[in-house]
Amino acid sequence: MFLSRITPWSRSAEQPSLAGFDAARRYFASHFSRTDPARERLFVAYLDASARCLHLARHEGDAAGIDWPLRSILLEGARRGCAGLIVAHNHPSGDSTPSAADLSATRRLATAGDAIGLTLVDHLLFAGDECASFRRMGLL
Numbered sequence: 001m002f003l004s005r006i007t008p009w010s011r012s013a014e015q016p017s018l019a020g021f022d023a024a025r026r027y028f029a030s031h032f033s034r035t036d037p038a039r040e041r042l043f044v045a046y047l048d049a050s051a052r053c054l055h056l057a058r059h060e061g062d063a064a065g066i067d068w069p070l071r072s073i074l075l076e077g078a079r080r081g082c083a084g085l086i087v088a089h090n091h092p093s094g095d096s097t098p099s100a101a102d103l104s105a106t107r108r109l110a111t112a113g114d115a116i117g118l119t120l121v122d123h124l125l126f127a128g129d130e131c132a133s134f135r136r137m138g139l140l
Contacts, residue, residue: 018086019051024124025131027053028088032126035090040066042089044073047121049083063092068105070112077118084119088126096127098139106134 018024028043035041040061045053057076059069066089077085087109089102098106102125110120123134134140 015048015052015054017051018045018047018053018121021122021133021136024086024088024122025133028086028124028126029131031056031058032088032090037090038063038092040064040090040092042066042068042087044076045086045088046077046080046082047084047086051084051121054082055080065101068109070105070109073109074112074116074118077113078116082118084121085113086121086124088124090126094128094130096125096130096132098125098132098134098137103139106139110140 016027018027024045027045031043032041040063042059042061044057044059046055046057048054055076057073059066061067073085073087102123106120106123113120120140121135122140125132125134
């Protein structure tokens, strides 16, 4: 799958705070609004200890899904010395119900992240106008 990285601010600019569900939802919704809703995408926000976004990565999928690059997500977080991360992806189908693959990838990412001191703060799933939070659903 194609992988591109987005860094919408410079080091000298203020990094956006993603503390709390509403702030994270608004932040990721603004990025999804600039993409083709017929393709699945995965955004990863790498956070400092104050939940400020230090870096944003985007991973491209297609209409059928996306391969989660778990190893590269964790390596990038460790390389940047991040305290945590928030992942967000979309379902082009419009159904915000997490799939078995979503649940598995989230569990694997959270477990591996914990082992290296990188907390998976939340996984947001966007489907049309809906946004589901794995944390709020008790899945994290």
